[in-house]
């Protein structure tokens with residue numbers, strides 16, 4: 139059954155019937171649970187060996203759907219045990235399991251084998267909790283399932299040592315997801331590096347294992363903890379089955395995607411087992427991060443829209459109705475470390491005239507921070523740059539009608555800092571070994587309670603003493619020597635878990651004490667974007683790469699996994715610092731306007747024409763902002779790849795269907811090819827829409843004959859079926875030409 143309706147007052151209209159958006163049902167006769175969430179159903183059951191198995195993950199089922207009793211598959215050959223092909227819901231390593239285990243434990247007597255059996259289950263509202271136990275040892279595993287109406291199921295687990303002996307968890311996954319067995323899946327992931335994050339990769343799955351992971355102590359630029367699996371030859375942007383998910387963890391993580399030799403496909407994710415070890419004394423437990431997943435029959439576009447809606451309504455700190463992201467001005471590319479009172483006030487005055495709503499002073503305002511060699515850790519205002527503290531700048535910014543934000547990098551220390559001179563032991567290190575620097579900095583060991591207290595203390599003071607609405611929380615290196623010699627040897631590797639727990643703890647405490655404070659997660663660009671950090675932060679900085687052409691690809695990849703309102707995008711100066719490319723200002727604006735708009739150029743150097751273009755476009759952005767930030771995104775023409783080299787286009791439709799906006803980008807015209815006709819999506823075929831082009835000369839309403847002379851118009855009215863069938867044509871030519879068209883539903 140496929141969802142064809144909209145979310146209506148807490149009920150989902152599916153094939154004409156109003157049914158609850160989420161439901162968890164238990165069928166005692168079959169010993170089966172069926173969980174439904176939005177467009178998806180998921181079922182699991184217990185077999186006669188008390189083994190918990192996945193029975194179904196796919197389109198939403200009729201509530202009365204029944205399932206055959208789950209069976210452990212028989213041995214196919216002495217080399218292929220039944221356990222290898224059976225869709226075990228949560229695997230403990232043992233019994234000859236030749237594939238990834240969700241959980242691996244070692245006991246003090248040398249035993250390292252588990253056989254997990256069902257004990258009991260409990261349903262509370264939208265949550266199912268199942269308890270498993272090892273057949274011999276008093277190790278209990280609680281499996282949690284939470285169904286969300288947007289069509290997402292969250293799974294996580296807790297390992298409990300209820301015995302009298304200590305044990306060590308060597309590997310702890312949140313969940314294993316079993317897909318319907320098939321040999322023709324394609325896996326998509328998001329890979330990259332600094333300045334080139336969010337590159338969408340799609341590859342065929344075949345027997346073997348794909349490992350998506352970060353061993354770096356944080357989420358990473360290199361791979362994001364997101365996956366999406368489609369059916370080869372069937373799944374497209376607009377249609378076809380997609381199984382997708384993302385982990386909520388900002389430390390080292392791992393997701394493995396395995397296709398067994400019998401074409402069973404399993405996805406396991408959670409803590410990265412690399413260098414991992416977590417001791418559990420009697421009575422102790424370890425909880426894993428949440429692993430969220432969904433299913434849609436509506437293609438990759440719909441999978442993204444489900445995630446976007448879910449993040450806004452269930453994850454972000456201001457859920458379920460996050461505030462619109464303000465238009466910011468950020469000082470980094472404009473003045474780098476050369477920030478001072480007069481310079482920032484001058485920029486603030488120019489920014490305010492453009493319609494900017496928040497001024498953010500980036501790196502350089504504290505300690506002896508004149509380059510990236512010194513100052514991190516010394517979080518007091520630099521008296522040469524700001525002789526009267528931050529107050530005069532903040533007062534001026536407020537008087538100009540904006541609010542104020544500031545950059546911090548709380549987890550780091552430069553060896554050239556008073557903090558390091560006082561507390562060298564606070565930096566993560568292995569005793570006696572060299573401390574590897576990156577960008578001339580070391581990591582503070584946030585797992586230490588005293589470091590946590592120090593970091594919270596100065597942040598709280600900074601925000602309490604100044605009128606600060608926003609922190610840009612940066613993090614500019616990976617881990618190198620993850621030592622923690624202040625605790626007993628057996629506990630030292632807990633650093634991987636405790637560091638991140640304390641990071642979340644500081645963010646949560648800060649928000650609790652300062653409820654109006656908003657925070658951006660930045661890590662030298664998009665190195666820390668995941669559903670864990672997003673429970674504590676309002677937006678992210680996807681990349682330090684601000685070149686508008688590269689950004690189209692980066693933003694396309696980003697929106698596969700994360701909502702456009704999270705995606706900060708600045709208009710910066712040309713030639714771009716990274717690739718020296720020169721792109722016209724309106725194109726740069728139109729690219730940034732498809733996310734949360736910001737300005738990062740040096741306004742002192744902008745010409746009157748550029749300032750007036752910027753003023754016009756920020757005003758336009760304010761009109762379309764709710765649709766862009768909170769609407770449904772349709773990637774009409776994706777950039778990159780063979781078809782998207784020359785052109786790309788996006789469309790956003792507001793949740794109520796009343797407004798829409800189309801962005802069209804001609805990267806580079808070849809052989810005089812006209813811009814492709816854009817067939818719009820997500821409109822009501824029977825609705826009537828008024829089209830208001832940003833540049834009336836560029837909108838040409840589709841004509842059945844593409845060679846017919848273009849009728850260039852301003853505002854026009856068309857019905858939804860025409861706009862989605864015939865589409866619209868845009869008169870874009872040359873290189874770096876872009877425009878936007880607004881649509882308002884008039885009846």
Ligand code: DGJ
Pocket residue numbers: 470500501545612614660661662663679681682
């Ligand atoms: C890395 C960030 O991504 C940049 O935007 C900027 O804040 C610099 N750090 C400052 O050091």
